[in-house]
Amino acid sequence: MSTTDTDTTPETVLYASPAAASGPKWVETPVAYDGILLAGFGGPEGQDDVIPFLRNVTRGRGIPDERLEEVAHHYRHFDGISPINAQNRALKAALEAEIERRGLGLPVYWGNRNWGPYLEEAVTEAAGSGHTTLLAIATSAYSSFSSCRQYREDYARVLESTGLGETVTIDKVRQFFDHPGFVDTFVRGVKDAVSGFVAEGIAPDNIRVLFSTHSIPMADAERSGPRDGGFGEGGAYEAQHKAVAEVVMAEVADAVATVEWELVYQSRSGPPTQPWLEPDVNDVIAELPGRGVEAVAIVPLGFVSDHMEVLWDLDTEAMEAAEEAGIKAVRTPTPGVDPAYVSGLIDLVEERLKGTPRAERPHVTDLGPWYDVCRPGCCENIRAGFKPVAAGIRP
Ligand SMILES: CC1=C(CCC(=O)O)c2cc3nc(cc4[nH]c(cc5[nH]c(cc1n2)c(C)c5CCC(=O)O)c(CCC(=O)O)c4C)C(CCC(=O)O)=C3C
Ligand SMILES: [Fe+2]
Structure with missing residues (x-):
């Protein structure tokens, strides 16, 4: 990097x-x-x-x-x-x-x-x-x-x-994203969900954790974070989510059980011709029974509180997808207050x-602590080029 x-x-x-x-x-x-x-x-x-x-x-x-x-x-x-x-x-x-x-x-x-x-x-x-x-x-x-x-x-x-x-x-x-105060709320939520499933008699192998975040256009993802940050196609955006999910699952493995997980995306908009980050949360849920999964914990990793994307796209649509797939599902809490x-x-x-x-400075992944001051070109605007910004360094 x-x-x-x-x-x-x-x-x-x-x-x-x-x-x-x-x-x-x-x-x-x-x-x-x-x-x-x-x-x-x-x-x-x-x-x-x-x-x-x-x-x-x-x-x-x-x-x-x-x-x-x-x-x-x-x-x-x-x-x-x-x-x-x-x-x-x-x-x-x-x-x-x-x-x-x-x-x-x-x-x-x-x-x-x-x-x-x-x-x-x-x-x-x-x-x-x-x-x-x-x-x-x-x-x-x-x-x-x-x-x-x-x-x-x-x-x-x-x-x-x-x-x-x-x-x-x-x-x-x-x-x-990797400040311990933020991450700790997800650690507790996933531990509770997984231990709840285990207490119901579900084998850890048959449990999945899906970390869900807002999809964004691939072109945005690639440009997320510092220019030439070396994060590959999904950019810093995807790398940050994956790094946090790994930390959460390591804590869950220590405290409860080792469980497989995946990063999924939700709330895609824009024309179908434009590539956005995938897979979609509902598509993955539909495939879970075929992989022997009986219970899924859906973690709103990309959201700081229960706003519309959480209430509608997860609590309504993803829950319906789980019901159709015939598997148990819980949605873990957002940080909120x-x-x-x-x-x-x-x-x-x-x-x-x-x-x-x-x-x-506290940070729980190797990517942090993230910058106080965004580098020039950081998170480039693919829609309108460079508009004036505050809170950066002067090139
Ligand atoms: C990464 C990300 C976050 C997380 C970061 C953050 O929190 O800021 C976020 C948050 C939110 N997005 C929200 C709502 C909307 N987002 C839209 C559209 C879009 N979001 C995008 C990305 C994100 N969005 C993108 C790439 C678009 C396409 C348009 C474009 O290319 O820029 C549209 C337009 C309609 C549509 O396109 O569906 C709406 C109504 C609300 C409010 C919810 C409520 O009311 O509770 C919140 C918190
Ligand atoms: Fe949005």
Whole structure:
């Protein structure tokens, strides 16, 4: 694996703190952040919000409303209400409580990319209260355009649109896929599921664990993580998920039993002609009885909380697929507001406040600790080339 620091990619990096913008991969000097920017995806909160929300998600791509209505069905089914905003409100409260407990005295401003409260409002409120050196936590653990760079583009867009670029800087915490606080929640979930099956008399050989994450276009996957990162076709995105799954299954083997596992993908969209990461979770579930499998644990490894992809694509569709296949299935929990996860997020903030050396930063896979500062060209946008981004180094 190699990374190119002197990459001449023609991208514009704006509004990073001087410590981050000057070029290191890890910011090992203390930075006096004075506010946290909790950045969410956003979701509709009623039937009337659904189409405007989907217009925001697909902005710039000119998708007609009739097509958007086709992807609206799962939101329609739940009265147009995505669970995601309630979860982010709960996460904000949990982060505030942990900050209070540690006496860090940092305010948390929450804003979303695609629905209110928007990032614009959060950044404007922060600046209005005199908080101008912000550290962003996005509710997204892995590296890819959708899970990393798109958030950074939006931070830059917001600083432009609010005219606050002269006053406010935004850095980000490292992608936290292999932070012990995040991973521990999955370890506990998979241990519980597997030991439950074993207690029901199912032999470990007849149990499978399917780690499920959001599919993304192959072209995005290949470009996920640092340019020329050496991760192959699936890029850093796939490598990170596989590395975390291996760690989880090693712990399950120690505590319960050795069980076979597979990384699968869900929630594919886009035209069928465009290759996306495979196999699909439901296709794999359908094949399990033929391989002698009696019970499956479905692990939402790519998701930080029970949002729509989890409730619909896993709890509804994948559960139906398991029922049709005639096998037992459980879906293990997402991190949500689990204390280990919440405390892990605040550890990520503290390592930046203190400038903790890289060597002392907790990580459970060989891929980490991931970079504080994205390299030029990292998680390239295959849709629109390089838009201005925040929280990077200046090439
Ligand atoms: C990697 C990834 C994450 C995880 C990282 C993160 O969390 O950020 C994620 C999260 C989410 N995705 C969400 C919703 C949607 N994603 C869409 C479309 C897409 N997602 C993609 C990828 C990802 N998405 C991609 C490659 C597309 C195709 C469009 C494109 O090429 O960019 C569409 C458009 C309709 C459609 O295409 O189906 C919707 C409505 C919600 C909210 C759920 C709720 O309401 O609870 C959340 C948390
Ligand atoms: Fe998505």
